[in-house]
Amino acid sequence: MNWAEKLQTDRPLIMGILNVTPDSFSDGGHFFGVDAAVQRACAMVEAGADIIDVGGESTRPGSEGVDADEEVRRVVPVIERICGTLDTAVSIDTTKVAVAARALEAGARIINDVSMLRRDEGLAALAAEYGALLVLMHSRKNPADMQRDVVYDDVASSVREELEEAANKAMAQGVPRTSIWLDPGIGFAKNTSHNLQVLSRLSELVASGFPVLVGPSRKAFIGQLTGAEVGSRVGGTAAAVTASVLAGARAVRVHDVEVMGQAARVAYEIAKAGRRNRDDGRPDE
Numbered sequence: 001m002n003w004a005e006k007l008q009t010d011r012p013l014i015m016g017i018l019n020v021t022p023d024s025f026s027d028g029g030h031f032f033g034v035d036a037a038v039q040r041a042c043a044m045v046e047a048g049a050d051i052i053d054v055g056g057e058s059t060r061p062g063s064e065g066v067d068a069d070e071e072v073r074r075v076v077p078v079i080e081r082i083c084g085t086l087d088t089a090v091s092i093d094t095t096k097v098a099v100a101a102r103a104l105e106a107g108a109r110i111i112n113d114v115s116m117l118r119r120d121e122g123l124a125a126l127a128a129e130y131g132a133l134l135v136l137m138h139s140r141k142n143p144a145d146m147q148r149d150v151v152y153d154d155v156a157s158s159v160r161e162e163l164e165e166a167a168n169k170a171m172a173q174g175v176p177r178t179s180i181w182l183d184p185g186i187g188f189a190k191n192t193s194h195n196l197q198v199l200s201r202l203s204e205l206v207a208s209g210f211p212v213l214v215g216p217s218r219k220a221f222i223g224q225l226t227g228a229e230v231g232s233r234v235g236g237t238a239a240a241v242t243a244s245v246l247a248g249a250r251a252v253r254v255h256d257v258e259v260m261g262q263a264a265r266v267a268y269e270i271a272k273a274g275r276r277n278r279d280d281g282r283p284d285e
């Protein structure tokens with residue numbers, strides 16, 4: 001079974017996070033060399049990751065960007081090695097067409113755009129050209145200032161409307177609807193209350209008909225709710241993953257692949273049992 005066939009499974013997909021940066025909020029610098037990054041990718045696939053999401057620029061709140069040349073230098077050797085070593089889907093986490101193009105040439109098959117085409121609509125045309133999957137993540141402003149003056153009249157509705165608008169732009173540039181995933185952007189231009197509202201109403205985004213990817217892993221809202229430091233937010237992340245899968249999420253983006261894979265699988269089986277009971281006319285117990 002090749003990587004494309006693996007993504008056709010009905011169960012929730014697990015996207016493993018691979019930050020090849022010195023400054024990511026959770027694991028910055030841990031996998032900043034090619035060998036360390038590839039070893040980490042192999043470990044995540046062994047633990048059950050369906051997709052490896054490679055990022056060479058931190059997008060944490062308050063972070064400063066890097067130029068395309070530096071981003072390419074960080075990610076392309078890693079992607080080449082992963083694609084030459086593992087039969088798994090690789091995603092490039094970038095907002096830059098130049099970086100995405102080099103990543104696709106190196107073997108990546110997914111573009112993960114945290115700016116939902118605000119930074120560069122050319123990413124959609126590039127995805128169409130390569131037949132790549134395009135993930136559009138909700139955000140506002142830029143990482144350096146996205147947490148300032150965050151205001152929504154109705155955050156869940158706004159997220160859905162803005163993501164659907166971005167999806168329409170992508171389809172206008174030739175990306176098939178079936179090749180677009182939507183990500184509500186937990187922790188991006190959202191405070192704790194916003195994140196909770198988005199997660200509690202995630203089924204509304206799922207109802208858009210696009211596959212939904214959710215990335216709650218180790219996010220600040222978990223720390224604000226529990227007091228846990230970044231490295232100790234496994235339980236809170238598992239709760240958010242469970243809620244996402246129960247609401248119909250197609251995939252989750254996580255650091256702790258094995259544990260979150262278990263949480264996602266159990267939540268999926270619970271949701272499936274509930275659907276079966278409803279289809280059989282049995283009362284929920």
